[in-house]
Amino acid sequence: MKIAWGITGAGHLLAETVDVIEDLAEDHEITIFLSNAGEEVLKMYGLYERIATLTGGRYKELALDSDQSFSYPISGRLSLGKYDLFVLSPTTSNTVAKIVHGIADSLVTNSVAQAGKGGVQTLIVPVDFEEGDVETILPSKLDLESCADCEVCEASNSCSQGAIIPKKEINLLKCIGCGDCTDSCQYDVISAGKLVTIHMRGIDIENTHKLVLMDGIYVLKHPNEVRKHI
Ligand SMILES: Cc1cc2nc3c(=O)[nH]c(=O)nc-3n(C[C@H](O)[C@H](O)[C@H](O)COP(=O)(O)O)c2cc1C
Missing domain, CATH: 3.40.50.1950 (Flavin prenyltransferase-like)
Structure with a gap:
């Protein structure tokens, strides 16, 4: 076919x-x-x-x-x-x-x-x-509340695309979702695949x-x- x-x-x-x-x-x-x-x-x-x-x-x-x-x-x-x-x-x-x-x-x-x-x-x-709430999945995201403001940001260093702006955000237009950053930060600042509820x-x-x-x-x-x- x-x-x-x-x-x-x-x-x-x-x-x-x-x-x-x-x-x-x-x-x-x-x-x-x-x-x-x-x-x-x-x-x-x-x-x-x-x-x-x-x-x-x-x-x-x-x-x-x-x-x-x-x-x-x-x-x-x-x-x-x-x-x-x-x-x-x-x-x-x-x-x-x-x-x-x-x-x-x-x-x-x-x-x-x-x-x-x-x-x-x-x-x-x-x-x-249909009407109501739905659970959906997020791409990679920084949790700034957990950020320890390290002198050298290991997560940013690990990103081959230069997508992570330390202490600020992930530039999703550069991110390729490879997940290399998630293990690099000892404070678990980066999450990928987090569930979020949105309203239709x-x-x-x-x-x-x-x-x-x-x-x-x-x-x-x-x-x-x-x-x-x-
Ligand atoms: C990470 C991410 C996830 C998105 N998920 C949805 C989604 O589930 N449903 C939706 O209607 N728009 C979603 N959007 C917004 C659309 O990409 C946006 O409205 C876009 O203009 C749609 O263009 P298209 O209909 O030509 O593909 C998402 C955007 C981003 C950045």
Whole structure:
């Protein structure tokens, strides 16, 4: 099967998505479409390389928003029906909002529009699914209350990307989520994968309901459910 798989900038369900893609890539050709934020967030959670190593060759490309400029030529493959399936997981509230309003101004939103025109079955996993609170996972973070203000910051020294600004913060746009810093600080200032509870906004849930009503789109709760559609 030829699958186009879009990833947006959501930390929620991201690791679970990468697990499913790795599994399916053993038997299927998968082209990955990354939103700009999807590319950044995959790096922050240390998952980018796992996706990059799965790609290479026709219909197994890694398509970046920034490489596609403004007209997204690669999404033309969807309007021509070259893929058997288009999956978007995880899908941010931002991208869901654009899709339900017919906006197609990024690689992934344009791909959803083109998949609709080409009759390609589209599965979408929105991260904002139902009302209430949800537990989600954070990328690397400094806990400044534990910081001992050492003369030499070992955590900062251990970072090959220069992402740690001592006594201040981690520059997540430089962080590649490698985790080298976590063991380097004897005061355990750096945490990775901490759980945090966030509240779902009404407007985002409303947009997910609108998504469910759209023709040609199936809304799934979890990336694992994609397997049932293969
Ligand atoms: C570490 C991190 C995690 C994020 N997780 C989420 C998330 O779970 N859900 C969401 O809607 N936005 C999340 N965002 C915000 C989106 O990345 C941001 O709204 C972005 O503009 C979405 O762009 P896209 O929809 O084109 O991918 C996160 C941002 C960061 C930095």
